[in-house]
Amino acid sequence: MWGTVLADFGGEVHCLLIGAGNEVGGKGILSPMNKAAFLATIAILLLLAQGAGQERAEIRVGIIGLDTSHVTAFTRLLNDKNAPDHVPGARVVAGFPGGSPDLAASATRVEKYTAELRDSWQVEIVKDIPTLVSRVDAILLESVDGRVHLEQFRQVLATGQKKPVFIDKPLAAGHRDAREIRRLAHAAGVPWWSSSSLRYAPALEDLQQVPGGLQGASTYGPATLEPTNPGFFWYGIHATEMLYKLMGTGCEEVTEVHTEGADVVVGRWKDGRIGVVRGIRKGSHDYGALAFGGKSVQYSQVKSNYRPLLVEVVRFFQTRVPPVPNEETLEIMAFMEAAERSRERGGIPVKLQELQ
Numbered sequence: 001m002w003g004t005v006l007a008d009f010g011g012e013v014h015c016l017l018i019g020a021g022n023e024v025g026g027k028g029i030l031s032p033m034n035k036a037a038f039l040a041t042i043a044i045l046l047l048l049a050q051g052a053g054q055e056r057a058e059i060r061v062g063i064i065g066l067d068t069s070h071v072t073a074f075t076r077l078l079n080d081k082n083a084p085d086h087v088p089g090a091r092v093v094a095g096f097p098g099g100s101p102d103l104a105a106s107a108t109r110v111e112k113y114t115a116e117l118r119d120s121w122q123v124e125i126v127k128d129i130p131t132l133v134s135r136v137d138a139i140l141l142e143s144v145d146g147r148v149h150l151e152q153f154r155q156v157l158a159t160g161q162k163k164p165v166f167i168d169k170p171l172a173a174g175h176r177d178a179r180e181i182r183r184l185a186h187a188a189g190v191p192w193w194s195s196s197s198l199r200y201a202p203a204l205e206d207l208q209q210v211p212g213g214l215q216g217a218s219t220y221g222p223a224t225l226e227p228t229n230p231g232f233f234w235y236g237i238h239a240t241e242m243l244y245k246l247m248g249t250g251c252e253e254v255t256e257v258h259t260e261g262a263d264v265v266v267g268r269w270k271d272g273r274i275g276v277v278r279g280i281r282k283g284s285h286d287y288g289a290l291a292f293g294g295k296s297v298q299y300s301q302v303k304s305n306y307r308p309l310l311v312e313v314v315r316f317f318q319t320r321v322p323p324v325p326n327e328e329t330l331e332i333m334a335f336m337e338a339a340e341r342s343r344e345r346g347g348i349p350v351k352l353q354e355l356q
Contacts, residue, residue, distance in 0.1 A: 059090040059317050062136035064129060064152050065098040065143025066117060067110040070168060070306070074140065075121050077310050085307050089314040092117070094124045094135040098152065100145040103228050109144075129155040138317040139165045146173035146229050153181055157188045164320050166313050167194040170237045171329055173229045175337035175355050182326055193322035194329050196241035200308035203300040204245045204289060212294020216274045217246040221287040221302075223263055223279025231340035236263070236279040240336055242289055242302060243267075247275045249331050254338040255349045265339040268349075 061078065063071050075092040077085060095117050099110035117123040126132045133139065133156055141152055149172050156165060165185075171194040172178040185192050198204075198221070208214065221239035223232060232240055251267040261282030267275045287302040312323045331352070338350040 059138050059314070060093045060136045061090050061138050061140060061317070062094040062096070062126075062132040063092060063117075063123075063140045063142050064096050064132065064156075065141060065145075065148070066095050066114045066125075067097070067099050067106040068113070068142055068144040068168070069109075071095070071113050071140075071142050072116050072121075073306050074142075074310060075117060075123065077307060078314075079121055087307060087310045087314060090138070090317055092121065092123055092140075094126055094132050096126050096129055096132045098143050098148065100143070100148060100228075103145050103226070105226070106144050130159050133159045133161055133163060136163070138163055140313070141165055141167045143168075146170040146233055147177075149173075150177040150181055153192075154184065157184055157190060162188065162190050164317050165190060165192045166316065167192060169194060169196045169241070170229065170233045170336075171333055173233050175330075175333045178330055178333040182330060185326075191316070191320040191322060193316060193324055193326065195309060195312075195324055196238045197304055197306050197309040198238045198287060198302060199241045199245045199324070200312065201242070201287075201302045201305065202308075203302045204242060207246060207289055207291040207298055207300055210291040210293030210298050211296045214246060214273075214291055215294055216276075216292040217243060218276040218278070218290040218292075219243045219246070219288070219302075220278040220280060222281075222285040224281060231343065232263070232265070232277075232279060232336040233340075236277065237332075237336065238304075239277045239279060239287065240265075240332055242287070243275050243277050244328065244332050244335075246289065246291060247273065249328050251275065251331065251335055251352060253349050253351050254335055254342055255347060256339040256342040257347055258343045263339070263343070265335075265342075267335060 076083065077087045078090050078092055080086055095114065097110050097114045100106040114125060118125050124135065126135065129152060139156060141149060143149060143152060149167055153165065153167065172181060219239045219242040223236035224234065226234040247269060250269045250271060252270050253268045255266045257264045263279040265277045269275065287304070288300065289302055290297065290299045316322060334352045334355045337355055338352050342348060342350045
């Protein structure tokens with residue numbers, strides 16, 4: 001005779017048929033050997049079912065660079081379980097202040113945000129990066145100054161711990177540093193990725209589905225200038241990342257037109273498509289995008305929302321798989337570097353291959 005055991009693992013029903021070797025009084029029974037196997041199988045099934053029902057362990061997150069409003073906003077989303085926009089799966093437990101004395105946007109804010117994390121969110125403030133790495137499972141590298149990202153990343157790698165790292169925008173203040181981050185990470189076997197929160201704006205998801213396929217795109221957003229992080233590396237990264245969300249990789253050549261109030265960067269893709277970014281300094285500092293489709297043209301304003309980005313960050317910490325390929329991030333950095341070179345040369349085209 002055969003017995004049937006059904007087990008429910010997280011919504012999936014599994015069926016197990018078990019043979020009974022003897023007959024007694026017309027009823028099937030298990031031999032001692034089969035009975036032992038049967039009980040062992042049941043024990044395994046129960047353990048699997050229990051494991052399937054348990055929540056994934058909460059990831060301990062450490063933040064490097066407490067000089068941007070992102071650190072308090074991200075901590076609230078991760079740590080406040082009662083918030084309607086809470087992002088589950090990770091918790092900020094430690095922070096290293098960092099800071100850049102020669103950058104006002106950093107020096108004037110690092111003490112304020114450090115105090116808020118310590119006093120309002122009970123985040124442990126540590127003295128150095130190695131100490132932070134020892135306390136956590138994953139790292140948010142949040143320093144507002146892209147110039148320090150490479151050195152801070154080096155200090156993470158020097159600990160020998162292969163913990164995943166999210167590097168907030170910009171990845172670096174130049175393409176050379178960005179390439180070095182990729183090289184060092186690959187050599188150390190440490191997963192990383194970088195992104196602007198604007199990449200995950202729902203409006204861009206809709207524009208990707210423009211009827212007839214995307215033939216080209218234009219994006220716009222603020223592009224205030226900061227000499228320490230030149231060109232689009234300081235704030236134009238947002239509109240640039242939006243363009244790449246729509247266009248994907250494959251840009252070959254970039255030309256920039258520069259005025260006091262704005263920069264317009266035109267990229268030519270290898271398949272013939274054209275992508276345009278307008279960085280605004282004078283006028284409205286809104287974000288928006290225009291998608292040119294084969295059958296229609298669609299436009300949308302784009303709103304920033306940190307939650308979709310953090311959902312991807314937590315998933316990355318869990319899987320160690322970047323949602324955006326590192327090569328795409330490197331091309332975005334090359335695009336912005338080529339635009340800066342074009343501006344410096346009076347607006348002549350610059351090939352991205354020049355930066356390799």
